[in-house]
Amino acid sequence: MWEQGEFADYTESFPNPRVTQDALPYWAAVKEGRLLFQRCPACRGAIFPPRSICPMCEAGATPTWEESKGAGSIYSYSVVHRPPSAVWRARSPYTIGLVRLDEDWFLFTEIEGRPEDMAVDKRVQLAFPEREVALPVFRLVDEGAPR
Amino acid sequence: MKTPDRSLGRVAAIIGMGDSYADKQDVKDPLQLATEASWAAFKDAGIRKDDIDILLTGRSPWADRRPQWNNIFASHMQMPVRMTTEITFHGAGVNAMIGQAALAIAAGVADYVLCVQSDAVELFIDATAVGAATDACPQFEFPYGPTIPTIYAQLACRYMHEFGVTEEDFAEVAVQRQEWAVHHPKAAKRRHGLITVDDVMRSPYISSPLRRWMCATWGPGGTAGAFVITSVERAKQARRPIYIHGFGTCTTHEYLCERINLRKCRIPLGPLPAITTTGAAHAAREAYAMADMTPADMQIGALAGNFSHTVLVQLEDLGFAPKGRAMDLVRSGRMRPGGDFPVDTNGGWMGFGQPGISVAADSLVETVRQLRGDPLGLKAGNSPKRAMAYSAGGMLACHSAVILGTEAQ
Numbered sequence: 001m002w003e004q005g006e007f008a009d010y011t012e013s014f015p016n017p018r019v020t021q022d023a024l025p026y027w028a029a030v031k032e033g034r035l036l037f038q039r040c041p042a043c044r045g046a047i048f049p050p051r052s053i054c055p056m057c058e059a060g061a062t063p064t065w066e067e068s069k070g071a072g073s074i075y076s077y078s079v080v081h082r083p084p085s086a087v088w089r090a091r092s093p094y095t096i097g098l099v100r101l102d103e104d105w106f107l108f109t110e111i112e113g114r115p116e117d118m119a120v121d122k123r124v125q126l127a128f129p130e131r132e133v134a135l136p137v138f139r140l141v142d143e144g145a146p147r
Numbered sequence: 148m149k150t151p152d153r154s155l156g157r158v159a160a161i162i163g164m165g166d167s168y169a170d171k172q173d174v175k176d177p178l179q180l181a182t183e184a185s186w187a188a189f190k191d192a193g194i195r196k197d198d199i200d201i202l203l204t205g206r207s208p209w210a211d212r213r214p215q216w217n218n219i220f221a222s223h224m225q226m227p228v229r230m231t232t233e234i235t236f237h238g239a240g241v242n243a244m245i246g247q248a249a250l251a252i253a254a255g256v257a258d259y260v261l262c263v264q265s266d267a268v269e270l271f272i273d274a275t276a277v278g279a280a281t282d283a284c285p286q287f288e289f290p291y292g293p294t295i296p297t298i299y300a301q302l303a304c305r306y307m308h309e310f311g312v313t314e315e316d317f318a319e320v321a322v323q324r325q326e327w328a329v330h331h332p333k334a335a336k337r338r339h340g341l342i343t344v345d346d347v348m349r350s351p352y353i354s355s356p357l358r359r360w361m362c363a364t365w366g367p368g369g370t371a372g373a374f375v376i377t378s379v380e381r382a383k384q385a386r387r388p389i390y391i392h393g394f395g396t397c398t399t400h401e402y403l404c405e406r407i408n409l410r411k412c413r414i415p416l417g418p419l420p421a422i423t424t425t426g427a428a429h430a431a432r433e434a435y436a437m438a439d440m441t442p443a444d445m446q447i448g449a450l451a452g453n454f455s456h457t458v459l460v461q462l463e464d465l466g467f468a469p470k471g472r473a474m475d476l477v478r479s480g481r482m483r484p485g486g487d488f489p490v491d492t493n494g495g496w497m498g499f500g501q502p503g504i505s506v507a508a509d510s511l512v513e514t515v516r517q518l519r520g521d522p523l524g525l526k527a528g529n530s531p532k533r534a535m536a537y538s539a540g541g542m543l544a545c546h547s548a549v550i551l552g553t554e555a556q
Binding site: 045076079091097105133 | 279280284285286287288289290291292293294296297300301302303304305308351352353354355356357403404405407408410411420422
């Protein structure tokens with residue numbers, strides 16, 4: 001019978017991303033507080049998650065890395081009221097959503113802000129808060145604030 | 148994409164079905180459940196264990212995560228077979244197996260194929276953390292702390308946004324599932340009795356906009372479904388054959404972060420990027436074409452609605468309602484007990500519950516039982532002869548549609 005201990009890491013501490021070879025530059029940039037994505041030199045399409053060959057065209061081209069400006073909008077969101085494990089409970093409720101970056105690619109990410117302020121199409125900006133595990137998250141942009 | 152040969156909808160039939168159940172008072176593990184269901188299926192089919200040429204299972208049960216579970220089961224049964232494999236279509240596996248079994252029959256490599264799936268999550272593991280650890284992308288999703296409902300809620304959010312559907316609409320879907328579930332002796336939510344829209348709206352958020360009653364629950368403790376498939380010719384000698392009129396499958400991705408970044412797809416999913424149309428539409432189209440039938444020909448349905456909004460999206464993708472309009476069909480009452488198009492007659496994944504990976508087998512068991520007029524719960528009032536049994540797996544990832552009927556075509 002399968003042992004519960006197999007997933008112990010996930011329930012007793014914040015999980016680290018399981019980094020793939022394709023994404024090594026992405027995570028290296030995250031440590032520097034930058035957000036990277038890929039672009040196909042042939043079809044010019046934005047690519048994410050990272051790949052070694054563009055999956056969107058038949059050119060078979062090696063994607064190039066680009067830095068995101070970190071500006072985008074909420075495509076979808078959900079406020080997590082029943083977290084997956086004990087470590088998340090202290091932080092809940094927190095919001096997880098799909099953010100559409102202005103460079104036209106999507107990140108599954110956390111959106112910081114009051115749950116009642118969340119809405120589809122609201123503008124968000126990239127942030128790298130101090131956390132146990134470094135991750136790019138987004139914050140609601142205060143539309144009324146001076147720019 | 149090549150269109151499957153339509154004659155494949157006239158080659159195979161289910162001649163034996165077996166089901167098995169467990170709970171806290173009667174604990175059985177996945178091997179025991181699958182064994183019990185398989186022997187019941189052999190008996191129902193009127194065949195011997197040693198008649199089985201090919202064994203298909205789904206991926207290993209959550210409650211017994213050993214790889215090559217299909218082979219472990221063949222070994223446990225002392226049942227040498229020509230071929231065995233797991234159809235790893237997530238929860239859609241068991242429906243996909245029916246199609247693969249029909250292909251094996253059509254190719255002439257098997258006289259009898261056994262398809263079986265079992266699980267018993269509630270009796271053996273804590274699935275909340277493990278679930279997301281399995282189905283969220285371990286690199287770009289899981290580190291953010293989602294649960295499975297959180298991932299599915301992204302579709303719920305978009306579905307509400309794009310089509311003006313409300314939480315009260317989602318509540319009505321839950322109410323109708325419960326109307327069937329209260330009559331099924333094995334349904335996990337039976338004990339709660341009938342519910343109202345207010346009851347659903349008062350239940351706490353799990354992951355907004357999804358409230359507790361809008362989500363499938365774990366349980367019943369354990370289940371298994373086993374199916375013996377043979378040729379239409381052999382089936383004519385069988386006691387209660389159920390004919391396989393059509394099948395179709397489609398998989399579009401594994402993780403949601405991949406699906407939302409999909410920009411080009413040879414399977415029609417509507418304008419991309421978007422997530423409100425799924426591969427179910429393609430799977431169903433292939434099944435209807437093979438059966439030479441339309442959605443209007445279906446007299447009963449079994450969905451894979453683990454949440455209120457997936458019930459709605461599936462009704463649309465399977466062709467029972469235009470995109471964004473499934474609530475009209477819900478409000479019509481046609482799918483409720485006594486309606487002329489009963490759907491999810493065991494309570495569906497929301498009312499019957501999700502014992503684990505075997506949840507799709509439970510829906511298929513229910514479909515076969517209703518077609519035979521032999522349900523454990525409430526009988527469909529319209530004596531259905533043709534059924535759509537659909538299953539979904541993963542995070543909107545894998546889709547499998549099977550059209551079954553009581554009469555050979």
